[in-house]
Amino acid sequence: MHLSLKRLLTTVVFFVTTCALVAGVYTAHGWDWADAVYMVVITIFGVGYGEVRPVDTLLLRTVTMMLIVVSYGCVIYIAGGFVQMVMEGEINRALSRRRMTRGIDELAGHTILCGYGRAGRILAAELKRAGASFVVVDQDEQKLNDAESQGMLILEGNAIEEDVLDKAGVRRAKVLATVLPDDAANVFITLTAREMNETIEIIARAEHPSTEKKLLRSGANRVVLPAVIGGQRMAQLITRPGAEALLASEEGVDALQHEIERIGLRIEELSVTPGSPLDGHTVGDIDLKGNRGFLIVAVRRPGGEAVIDPPGDCVLAAGDTVIVLGHTGELPQLARRYTAAKEILYRGARARVSD
Template sequence: MRWRQLKLYRFFWAFGLIIFSLVTGVVAYQVLEGYTLAEAFYMTVITVSTTGFAEVHPLSPEGRLFTSVYILANIGLLAYTVSVVSTYLFEGELRSIWKNYMNEREIKSFSGHVIVCGYGRNGSKATRDLLASGERIVVIEQNQELIAAGEPLQEGKLNFLLGDATEDLLLEQAGVRHAKALISTLPKDADNVFVALTARGLNPKLEIIARASEKTTEQKLFRAGANHVVMPDEIGGSHMASLITQPQVIHFLSLLNGSGPNKMHLEEVHLDQLAKDLRDLTIRELDLRNRTGATLIGLNRHGSEFLVSPDADTRLQAGDVLILLGSRGQIEAFTKIFAGSRV
């Protein structure tokens, strides 16, 4: 709402000045010349418009002085009003306001989406990866240039809101109460703490991932309600060191983040989303490797116990989350076979 108020401020201000000028002229002609309301309004209009029609009655010296000053003042006022109206009509301001209004209306219908606060280096990268995974995203950014740079990515699942993400109202407009996750990548740690604190208060079930530059901020973000804290500088330094000490491991990890036919994927699959009769089967009975080519590298049991390379005789239970490694085709084959399978 605030962005719209800011954009319309000059528009309403210009027309407010016009109304004020008309009222001033009407009152002045009534007081100085004794005109009736209709006569004063007529005199005001022909003076402001500089049409040059005849006066209602001959003006007194005071009336002539007021009219002279009044004409000069309205020349500047009309020039300002014309420039404002031209901006809205010919430079796309009205179109921009309408577009943002419709954008806000669309966001109100969202549920289970992801909110990204800040569209800098980290935020834009997170947004692109989330779009690639099919997520619906709302980005909050106060830099108009960054928004313009990101608009070509919009494919029906990316919406921008212009403004400060630390404002409660803007988080509400982004649908924080119905979102499933929020990523805060603002440049200042204090702003990320504030966003996490506000978002947690508005949605206790929200998954919050926040960026931190300083190690001392990490615990503050956790106390503010963040579920995860990411420190890009620390991760980058560790990555560079690993390129020396474990280059093949890094090469393998790059396959997970790369592109092309050789790209590998780590996918989490909730057992509850698959066929019910998969429960109570063992990993050996599923025979994932032979049937799909994908590899089961981990199993999260009820969100409390994590099994790495689980034993083949491990029996699946409701609520389990499978961590699969494979190509896109292998992951799709797994979903196709087991989503409706009756093993």
């Protein structure tokens, strides 16, 4: 497109310059400027009018013939270049749309990320690092190009619209995260997604604390308030809270995560789902195997209560979250065992676990 436009502009400049030079030659031979311009115009378009003044010298006739040849060639080239540029633009847009949606139709159990701003970029980078499958939905073509250059699947459109979410595979998706800076847009996206998929987990961003209740009523499973998390994080850095305060909430786990990653450790959360082999059993029944082992740091109850350093006879129930500490290089294997492979080791026996 840029090359075609450059060639087109170069031709236009050459054409205008030629017309000006020919008009200048007429003027130099005693013609009025208006007569010279009029002669150039009727010569270019070949309307068949008579000559304004006699073209009786060899120089004037040569210049007139040169104007006829050059002008017709330039007009044809400009018209062809314009058509080519339009066609290239349409073809590029069609290919771009096809490239954006390539691979989305084959996804299942993936994450839909609505918004690729500051928060969206961080979230997308973390999902990519974790090896999760996801689709970035945004209206900004430049942002989508940046996401595509990072090897991410992209879809251009407004996530509020049902057809856009449908193209992103919302009916087959496992999680939808809407991280737009506009609370109203996040509410509408949450409503639309919940209506299209009753089982999808929706994580929504809220700029104002008052929006949290609206998002939860709209169908969001979790609401994240960046301002609140930032304030809590700063308070933790000042007061250095104990482990119980950190592990009692997901935000606290995230804060602790950043601290321990500096020494090569990482925290993983294992959810206890209804009917899973962990449901109704004790912490001591879990067999977590690794080269250097894993440490069960806490068990977080659904109400937010955290059992720090749970004893072996601590009974697990559906809705609980087991917080495990281990080396960064080994935890992905543990995560795959519990999520990707859908199974764990229970008393040395391999059992199937639902998501």
